[in-house]
Amino acid sequence: MEALIDLQSVCKDYYLAGETEGIAQWCKQLIKPTYVPFQALSSIDFRVKAGAAVGFIGPNGAGKSSLIKILCGIQKPSSGTVRVLGFDPSRRERAFLKQIGVVFGHKTSLWWDLPVKISLNTYKEIYNINDDDYRTRLVELTEALNLSKVLHKPVRNLSLGERVKCELTLNLLHAPKLIFLDEPTVGLDVTSKYEIRRYLNYKRKEDNLSVFLTSHDLGDIESCCDDAIIIDKGKIRFDGSMRELSANFKANIKLTVSTQDPAWSERGLLEFKEIIGRFSNISVLNDGAHQATYLVPKASLSSIFEMFREGVYDLEVSPVDFENNVVNLFKTWSGE
Ligand SMILES: Nc1ncnc2c1ncn2[C@@H]1O[C@H](COP(=O)(O)OP(=O)(O)OP(=O)(O)O)[C@@H](O)[C@H]1O
Structure with missing residues (x-):
């Protein structure tokens, strides 16, 4: 059966006017414009039924x-x-x-x-x-x-x-x-x-x-x-x-951290943030003064728990919502 949408190797290039610096270049561009290609879509393939x-x-x-x-x-x-x-x-x-x-x-x-x-x-x-x-x-x-x-x-x-x-x-x-x-x-x-x-x-x-x-x-x-x-x-x-x-997203969980002692809350949390910052595969979802939330691969959870003193922090583990998982994907890709 023919697909409803069928795309094969679709590319889209836009042509942008070359950048100019100074009046001389600007005049030159006006008389004899040059264009720089920009690829907005690169070899797109997919089918939709x-x-x-x-x-x-x-x-x-x-x-x-x-x-x-x-x-x-x-x-x-x-x-x-x-x-x-x-x-x-x-x-x-x-x-x-x-x-x-x-x-x-x-x-x-x-x-x-x-x-x-x-x-x-x-x-x-x-x-x-x-x-x-x-x-x-x-x-x-x-x-x-x-x-x-x-x-x-x-x-x-x-x-x-x-x-x-x-x-x-x-x-x-x-x-x-x-x-x-x-x-x-x-x-x-x-x-x-x-x-x-x-x-x-x-x-x-x-x-x-x-x-x-x-x-x-x-x-x-x-x-x-x-x-x-x-x-x-x-x-x-x-x-x-x-x-x-x-x-795919089930590999991650949301870790919410606060300190149990309100008097120590800000300093304690700073200490936590400093240590958790050493893990490269953890994303910050919310960086509050009294509570912080992280997106953590399940596989890293036990090493995190080992590093923090019991009874000092409240660590709450919950599923990550769809939106935060997608934001995390975009963040990962933007760093590539
Ligand atoms: N007519 C155009 N001329 C030059 N560049 C263009 C043109 N239209 C889009 N672009 C560029 O192509 C890229 C993709 O644009 P597009 O509008 O398809 O993105 P988008 O995913 O719909 O973004 P958004 O979510 O912000 O609407 C962007 O970098 C944009 O600046």
Whole structure:
């Protein structure tokens, strides 16, 4: 069976104007510009199957938006082959565009000065959605995302959360097979995030909607995705299931340290921090004056316990949450 998304050796180079120093160089650059290539994506390979929900994770500047733009045909790769739903996205064929939805959390496709409903009605015509489907889907989306009071307001008057939910509505009205979401919940309150996550999960179950989601809020990925792809500096570092990723993380635990004697608290903790600083494989999660938290490989735990006097410190061991594990991965890679 053909994969929903199939990428082979995809690279993306951007060309940046050469740096100039002084007015002479600046004038020269103006007349005869020179460009320096910068590789944002380096030989990306992966496949995604139909019905999957993939969380695309990476630090700032890792290449996530560049890849999403390639996948939905907004920009072309410099080399490599891209197939999405069997199409070459860069050709922007109508049959391809009718099967995808694209939401960029910090951009809008809605008409800024007009009521939301006008944009939705226009999309209905563009996508040739029949009256019954349009009505049914709109009622469902409006109820699920709590939008009944906002459809008649001009977009410029909407709150951020309302706008993003309207954006999602717009991109689901034509019942796409695959939706790309680039930072859909950035700046949203917990309720709006919850509504979006819940609706995406519902659509996955109900209509086998495939989801390709990038978010710095790892709660979105944990709530909606079965698979994860991690990218760093334009290279894929992990491609597998969320279960495999979490299994990798089980090798670490969280160690919370405080001193038992409040009078000695700060000095005692400083002593602890100084000693634990000698372990190279331990990351600091929280460096408080009265309590510190570390991410520690389980294998190092016993040597840590041996080094500290019993009865002086409170050492609490607990599982590390997903977000702290991912932060730790990024930290490790940034040091490579
Ligand atoms: N049009 C462009 N011209 C030059 N460089 C670009 C262009 N677009 C992106 N880049 C660079 O490519 C790299 C990847 O950018 P991209 O926007 O894909 O990252 P990202 O992972 O989406 O980051 P963020 O999480 O901050 O949104 C960055 O270093 C960025 O500066």
